[in-house]
Amino acid sequence: MRPAWSVILLTTLIGAxxxxxxxxxxxxxxxxxxxxxxxxxxxxxLALLGAGLAASFFHLGRPERAWRSAxxxxxxxxxxxxxxxxxxxxxxxxxxxxxxxxxxxEAVVFLAAVGSLLAAxxxxxxxxxxxxxxxxxxxxxxxxxxxxxxxxxxxxLTxxxxLAAWLHPPLAPAYAAAALVSGALAxxxxxxxxxxxxxxxxxxxxxxxxxxxxxxxxxxAQGAMGGSFNTREFFHGRPREVLRAVRWSFLALVFxxxxxxxxxxxxxxxxxxxxxxxxxxxxxxxxxxxAEANHPxxxxxxxxx
Amino acid sequence: xxxxxxxxxxxxxxxxxxxxxxxxxWNNAGEAGPLSDQNPYGAEPTGTFFNxxxxxxxxxxxxxxxxxxxKSCLHCEDPPCVPVCPTGASYKRAEDGIVLVDYDKCIGxxxxxxxxxxxxxxxxxxxKVMKKCxxxxxxxxxAKLPEAExxxxxxxxxxxxxRIFGDIHDPDSQASRAIREQGGYALMPEWGTQPANHxxxxxxxxxxxxxxxxxxxxxxLKVDGKLPRPATSDPALxxxxxx
Numbered sequence: 001m002r003p004a005w006s007v008i009l010l011t012t013l014i015g016a017x018x019x020x021x022x023x024x025x026x027x028x029x030x031x032x033x034x035x036x037x038x039x040x041x042x043x044x045x046l047a048l049l050g051a052g053l054a055a056s057f058f059h060l061g062r063p064e065r066a067w068r069s070a071x072x073x074x075x076x077x078x079x080x081x082x083x084x085x086x087x088x089x090x091x092x093x094x095x096x097x098x099x100x101x102x103x104x105x106e107a108v109v110f111l112a113a114v115g116s117l118l119a120a121x122x123x124x125x126x127x128x129x130x131x132x133x134x135x136x137x138x139x140x141x142x143x144x145x146x147x148x149x150x151x152x153x154x155x156x157l158t159x160x161x162x163l164a165a166w167l168h169p170p171l172a173p174a175y176a177a178a179a180l181v182s183g184a185l186a187x188x189x190x191x192x193x194x195x196x197x198x199x200x201x202x203x204x205x206x207x208x209x210x211x212x213x214x215x216x217x218x219x220x221a222q223g224a225m226g227g228s229f230n231t232r233e234f235f236h237g238r239p240r241e242v243l244r245a246v247r248w249s250f251l252a253l254v255f256x257x258x259x260x261x262x263x264x265x266x267x268x269x270x271x272x273x274x275x276x277x278x279x280x281x282x283x284x285x286x287x288x289x290x291a292e293a294n295h296p297x298x299x300x301x302x303x304x305x
Numbered sequence: 306x307x308x309x310x311x312x313x314x315x316x317x318x319x320x321x322x323x324x325x326x327x328x329x330x331w332n333n334a335g336e337a338g339p340l341s342d343q344n345p346y347g348a349e350p351t352g353t354f355f356n357x358x359x360x361x362x363x364x365x366x367x368x369x370x371x372x373x374x375x376k377s378c379l380h381c382e383d384p385p386c387v388p389v390c391p392t393g394a395s396y397k398r399a400e401d402g403i404v405l406v407d408y409d410k411c412i413g414x415x416x417x418x419x420x421x422x423x424x425x426x427x428x429x430x431x432x433k434v435m436k437k438c439x440x441x442x443x444x445x446x447x448a449k450l451p452e453a454e455x456x457x458x459x460x461x462x463x464x465x466x467x468r469i470f471g472d473i474h475d476p477d478s479q480a481s482r483a484i485r486e487q488g489g490y491a492l493m494p495e496w497g498t499q500p501a502n503h504x505x506x507x508x509x510x511x512x513x514x515x516x517x518x519x520x521x522x523x524x525x526l527k528v529d530g531k532l533p534r535p536a537t538s539d540p541a542l543x544x545x546x547x548x
Contacts, residue, residue, distance in 0.1 A: 001419070059414060059415075060412050060413055060414055061411075061412065061413020061414070061415075061428060061433030061434060062411065062412045062413045062433050062434065063412070065392070065410070065411075065412045066412055068391075068392040068393075068394075068410055068412060069391035069392050069412055069414070070391075071391065071392050071393045072388075072390060072391050072392065072393050075387075075388035075389070076388060076389050076390060076391045076416075077389075078389065078391040078414065078416050079391035079392075082391060129416075132389070133385075133389075133419060133420055134385075134496065135385070135420070135422045135496050136419070203495045203496075204422065204493050204495060204496075206361075208492070208493050208494070208495060209492060209493055210361060210372065210374050210492070210504075211490045211491075211492055211504055211506070212361075212363055212372060212506070212507070214363045214364060216363070216364055216365050217361050217362070217363050218361065218362050219359065219360070219361050219362075220360040220361060220362050220371070221358075221359055221360040222357070222359050223322075223325065223354070223357030223358050223359045223376070224350075224351065224354070224357065225349075225350065226344070226347075226348075226349035226350040226351040227349065227351050228351055228352075228354070228357075228427060229353070229418070229426075229427040229428050229430075230424045230427065233415065233418060233428075234424070295419070295422075295424075296422045296423075296493065296496075297421070297422060297423060297424030298424075300359060300376060300423070300424055301424065
């Protein structure tokens with residue numbers, strides 16, 4: 001598949017935003033921190049979520065009709081995501097406002113719980129958009145929503161550590177430790193997905209694609225000389241070396257590099273650098289996630305003549 | 306229930322692209338609006354098509370066979386593109402099984418094209434909505450046309466009658482009979498989409514000859530050599546003697 005920047009930005013930004021909110025809500029419910037830390041955290045999470053939402057509009061051919069996409073929530077995970085994302089943003093806003101206005105403890109915890117549920121639902125929706133497509137075998141696994149969740153939580157916890165180092169330093173070591181643990185977990189699951197996909201055997205072959213039982217079939221013409229939507233949308237068009245380089249860079253940036261920086265939870269600069277490195281790694285990871293997927297329709301588009 | 310479909314005979318298709326051009330003409334000039342092209346007269350012409358003829362070579366030289374393979378939306382009975390659509394723009398008609406896109410509802414997110422294993426959907430780069438074969442839905446029910454012309458444009462254009470149009474749920478339709486009697490098959494059955502369109506396989510007409518059929522034992526022309534050679538003094542009587 002061709003990686004779309006709009007979708008890469010959407011999934012990585014809202015993942016970090018959800019993770020950041022979950023990190024803040026956990027401390028809100030079970031720990032202690034000043035209200036201004038939570039207000040700033042809610043603003044940061046909303047900024048991440050808003051940027052992701054804005055990026056998603058660039059994926060649409062007709063963005064002015066985007067409101068229509070809430071219609072088919074009974075069948076479409078994309079439609080569910082379209083509903084859950086604004087609902088989650090509204091609950092983050094309400095939770096931040098509750099802290100700002102100094103509402104009662106019960107109200108704040110209730111809003112944190114609602115937001116946490118919506119964050120989890122949003123992780124599920126985003127992951128299932130890809131995992132529900134049976135024909136994209138690289139994505140059709142429970143590891144897809146699990147990885148979206150784990151990587152989002154890891155980057156959110158790293159962001160929370162940086163935010164705490166800035167506004168409430170006593171919390172930074174705990175957040176950094178949690179970011180290390182969740183980062184390691186997410187890294188292992190992503191490695192598991194890579195190992196699984198390396199062993200995949202495509203279910204479709206050229207023989208099943210055109211229904212002729214013969215081991216040697218070659219395409220002579222694909223019906224168009226200058227390419228088509230099918231050749232543009234479903235091929236990443238990069239050499240193997242680029243894919244390998246992207247894979248190694250995300251394997252270095254998603255966990256090992258930020259992990260080394262997270263060992264210094266007193267330094268705001270190093271924690272901010274950890275988040276920047278991890279986010280860059282997540283962009284590479286998401287690019288690779290799309291490029292790695294091999295669509296069966298590509299069997300029909302192997303030669304131009 | 307009715308399920309309209311095409312049955313495409315690969316044994317007869319000669320790869321002339323008449324179905325492609327007639328489809329493009331009808332759907333470009335029809336009421337659904339243009340089917341846009343980009344750079345049509347330049348070095349890299351591209352555009353939106355509902356139907357494409359591809360060519361494959363089966364086997365290895367010198368034992369090869371060229372197969373022309375027309376490809377369009379297969380109007381699956383269980384279409385994977387429909388449930389994923391977030392707006393409901395992509396739908397399957399209950400009355401005749403045609404899978405359609407409502408161009409006024411489509412937001413151009415391309416998710417349906419990801420869900421289709423056949424690459425049957427193409428986005429119109431000008432209108433920014435997803436498009437695909439409609440089985441000429443604006444033609445097959447047009448009461449102003451003579452009955453014989455109420456068929457998809459590609460079917461009418463095919464010079465070798467390689468395309469059969471009909472209801473594959475009606476066991477007596479020409480399409481159903483062709484599938485049943487000539488080994489009609491579906492593409493990529495592994496995804497469980499149950500395509501309505503079927504393809505008829507290549508068929509070889511061959512005669513098996515044995516050596517004794519090439520040299521017939523009872524060939525009357527060869528009977529001379531089998532008989533004892535008569536002496537020259539023997540009387541001549543038709544073909545049993547000689548002078």
